[in-house]
Amino acid sequence: MESRSHAGVVESTLPKHQLLDERGAVTEDDLLSPYTQDITVDDLQHLYRSMTKARRVDEEGTSLQRQGQLVLWVPLKGQEAAQIGSTWPTRPTDRLYPSYREHAVAFERGVEPSELMRYFRGHTAGGWDPEKHNLNLYTVVLGSQAPHAVGYAMGTALDRKAAEDAGTPLETEPEAVVAYFGDGASTEGEVHESMVFAASYDAPVLFFIQNNQWAISVPFATQSRVPLATRAAGYGFEGLRVDGNDILAVVAATRYALAKIRRGEGPVLIEAETYRMGAHTTADDPTKYRKREEEDQWGLLDPIERLKEHLRTAHGVADSFFETVAQENDDLARRMRADVLAMTPPEFVDRFEHVYAEPHALVAAERAEYLEYQAGFEDASDVHGTAAEGVGA
Amino acid sequence: MESRSHAGVVESTLPKHQLLDERGAVTEDDLLSPYTQDITVDDLQHLYRSMTKARRVDEEGTSLQRQGQLVLWVPLKGQEAAQIGSTWPTRPTDRLYPSYREHAVAFERGVEPSELMRYFRGHTAGGWDPEKHNLNLYTVVLGSQAPHAVGYAMGTALDRKAAEDAGTPLETEPEAVVAYFGDGASTEGEVHESMVFAASYDAPVLFFIQNNQWAISVPFATQSRVPLATRAAGYGFEGLRVDGNDILAVVAATRYALAKIRRGEGPVLIEAETYRMGAHTTADDPTKYRKREEEDQWGLLDPIERLKEHLRTAHGVADSFFETVAQENDDLARRMRADVLAMTPPEFVDRFEHVYAEPHALVAAERAEYLEYQAGFEDASDVHGTAAEGVGA
């Protein structure tokens, strides 16, 4: 990591929470250890499955893109603990707002890998049903989903208040909302306004930052002198730093935060310190801006390896388990690949359907024009081959 | 002040610095007291003059507006210590970026009150020469001047670096830049991005927030749970809370910050806790949103009265001084009023001159059209009286 020295820096006093050390051994943390007491080996195996599944799909995504089957792929490798660890503790009634790299989040919320691939195949700007999974669509304009998450959270609180005012308080547990974004996105003004609004309205929202040390080629040190969790105190709410490659720490911090949020003490911010082990996207070349040694060092902190080590040593999980999981993932990847290749491409004319929810004169007119124009091509004499455009196209 | 309780609040630990108590007696402050040791009675009298002059001009502004001579006036009453206290310690080479209420800042930088009034008379969107006073123009779009200040500060540092690189390091003391904004504006995303950039580039900039408790009708509690100075630590730089109605504390904090900034340890943030004693603007009616008791309470904390008390009791300054100053201010106000009334209104055709610095075909064409159109009116038969527009205009 590039770091810069700042003569006037005020250092952060926030501790970095960890529950599994680099070799997968359990460490104690006063604040967070209580939040993992009930986690069973089954749970851990589930987490392992989810993390490896995401990684396997990720590999397949890169491969599909290299073969020209996707327009782009955004690798998540290295961030599996941060993503699965923050999603697993949520409930189906909690709404999640991903950015664009949260594939593991999406899978954990039940989105089919091939469903998600529609986006990266250039077939849709959506992909799944946000209501079905209680998972918002990806947002590419950095940080723009943060205020949406806060607004949704405000809405859940308003719903409860309305029910109380009506004398029929809701029996269900309060919902929480999770807003995902990266270290780079944290600089966007909209993220700041989101925090101000959340603090002002006590919005039940968790700001979950995956600090993967890089915003494309720009090192974290360019965005901030201090850990981003430090920002929370500036808005008067709690911020936690966690080892983002430690699935237990992420789970525990998320549970701690969600409990607090459900008690009406939100918002909370969690910064998971992790690493993007691969390229920013398939269009990126990290050798241009970061050192091999840095990658190697973080390679030693691989979140999947850490959990695997823990499963082996602390719980005696046998090799056969890991082999079975690998096999399942390969099967899944194969099925997904087949599904992707079998996808029916969209029809352009359908784009006119959803610009507006209600009838719209201009869209109707342009749709008619388009259809008429297209019909002209059936009359072969009238066709000018687009090939002629060749001039530098 | 309206305050709200937030179940999950993380309280600020920042102390509020004060050097003069509510009755004008000197109090000790470990950090800041050293920064006022050299202040003489002459200095204090200068500060008193500047503060009362600003207040007198302010009164005249309101009166001129009521008489239809200004399109709007923005009262500063109550914020004289915050403004004069932060401007006086700056040097002519320091660049200041006001918002729109910083009249005392402008006067202290040598802007003539009548020059400033051109803006409020609806004669200009500027008013003074920014280079001459090293004072940027007012900025009405809240917070938008903050990144400008940071950029200018980055520029001063780049200049020094360029000179060093060229082997001719500058002998002059490093410049500092001051960005003024309010508690309300602090919520704008651009203010956040300014802080990120300033921290990233070690920009020699002081963010000077006048927290006057209100953003029009919205109480500070809506913008933040904690003092805004607390935000600075989230960016890894120092933030100070000062009693903004205590001129000595403001001067000392500003000196402390400027010294740090000149040493290359910037940025720094100062939050001056003060109060807008009057209306937001002449178009505002504070009785709609705040209690008389609150105004009365803050009335007891009037910054001018506090300095006057201090001058009287600690330095034995006689009544004649205060009377002379009052007389001077009245004279000044009278002269200003005369100047305002004597102002030549602008010519619309001049608007075409400064849209662009270089020739522009469309502007030239529209200017010609306008002149031709205007010339048509000299031909009386062709004139339709604008009075006819009466319909609801």
Add this chain to the structure above:
Amino acid sequence: MSRLTIAKAITAGLARAMDEDPKVMLMGEDIGSLGGVYRVTEGLKARFGAHRVLDSPLGEAGIVGTAVGLAQRGYRPVCEIQFDGFVFPAFNQITTQVAKLHARSEGRMKMPMTIRIPYGGVIGSVEHHSESPEALFAHTAGLRIITPSNANDAYWMEQQAIACDDPVIIFEPKRRYWLKGEVDESAPPGDPFSASVIREGRDATIVAWGPLVPVALAAANAAAEDGRSVEVVDLRSISPIDIDTITASVRKTGRLVIAHEAPTFGGIGGEIAARVTEQAFYSLEAPVLRVGAFHLPYPPAAVEEHYVPDLDRVLDALDRTFAY
């Protein structure tokens, strides 16, 4: 039937929408205790409570951005932008998020949000308080834009915007807030996304909207004195534009003048002129003429009347079109 100012008609329209649907809520700077800087939301916080009339923190991106989330949760938020010149911090949210979410979600996610923007000049204020930025939103698909010119439209358009499942920006002609008119509470005046011929004529057509509608009517009156019969179309909807109504008028009159407060260059007038010319080419006796502001930043109040089109400029354009 009540006789109301445009401002009070808006208040009444908002109140009725809030009465009829508990999911309708208002957000914005100073809209609560103060009732808005123009007092348009006066009394609504007291009536509907602080949780339905939110005095927001001071961030336009935050206001519109949280409204997106509230809409996703089933609310129908109505955001007030305090003045036209302060909508730009929210420009990203409006352009890249609000406008696109319905399309991106393939129709699954509705965005029933209303954005109220008091707009236009000649109010004798300081910079950034007199802008007419409608063209900057109209170019983006996914947004609907309407602007009332009278109390009845104001009353109903607010309700229609709120009831619409698409995001609607209402540009409110703030210098006409005190213009009174009859409001018929019994039934809406029809499709808010249509233009309306508010004065019939044979010799030329003027299209205007919002604050310039009274000017267009005054011009038609003045022209009548000169023996010219001028038809006036109140555009009402800026996106979509009801081009058929305008074209039908032009087919009849053969001449068209478009008047808007925004600068001519890049304004909506160009879009109307291009479309009408394409659709009614053989009916036009003269090129479509546009009357707009100059390619200058909105000027200081002392000279703003030279900048914003007034009666004389519209009459001048009429003279010019008749000269063809």
Add this chain to the structure above:
Amino acid sequence: MSRLTIAKAITAGLARAMDEDPKVMLMGEDIGSLGGVYRVTEGLKARFGAHRVLDSPLGEAGIVGTAVGLAQRGYRPVCEIQFDGFVFPAFNQITTQVAKLHARSEGRMKMPMTIRIPYGGVIGSVEHHSESPEALFAHTAGLRIITPSNANDAYWMEQQAIACDDPVIIFEPKRRYWLKGEVDESAPPGDPFSASVIREGRDATIVAWGPLVPVALAAANAAAEDGRSVEVVDLRSISPIDIDTITASVRKTGRLVIAHEAPTFGGIGGEIAARVTEQAFYSLEAPVLRVGAFHLPYPPAAVEEHYVPDLDRVLDALDRTFAY
């Protein structure tokens, strides 16, 4: 004379401007070590140093906003916006600050800032990477907007923008970054704020800019095979628009087709059509026809070729204009 791609011509233009004036500096996301996501600034950080090629924090408002201050301090900042769709967080700074400071200061404060925006579609990417938002900036007085369509213009326009004392937005046609052409380093091709007749013709005129210029030329070629002589005007400057050059062409040909990638509704085509029609009314044999994208958000890559005007759509418009 060198044969360069548009991308490399821009790199060379930037380098030369930096060489000639130490106050020229570059700012933007990923423009330093990476050399920009399109490698347009490749090598410049190594050559001119990290203090003249700033890898900015990730905030567009911060980039443009600090550039304002740097300009006030005497620098000539060149900001890169990574993609067209990400300029909106900076919209407030560009519209309310950058555009207005010279006018507000009554000419005292120059704003020699350049904003580079790679724009346009058909690059097979995901949403927000293919927008053509030029109309959203052209409406605002105080900004100049240019767009090169070939390497020589690219090389010189960058330098001319940087040398200009006004803020200039350069929309760079990113899908043409790899289009090669001759660059004559010895002398600039003239006023960057003028249009250029790049192919002479008698029967109709096509106006296009940036990425659609090669399409317009191809259309003229195809039309020639049908015996039609089509003139092609490369607009080059979007604000101001060199309307005289277009009008002169239309006076000669009597027919005009305007092609742009941006949606037709509210696009710059409307402005050109309205102006040309006003100035050359009696010369027009047919209404000005516009070929633009539909009133839809930019669609997913799989169908983008139906959305952005292509050769066939331009030829179709030519057929239609000849049918009048």
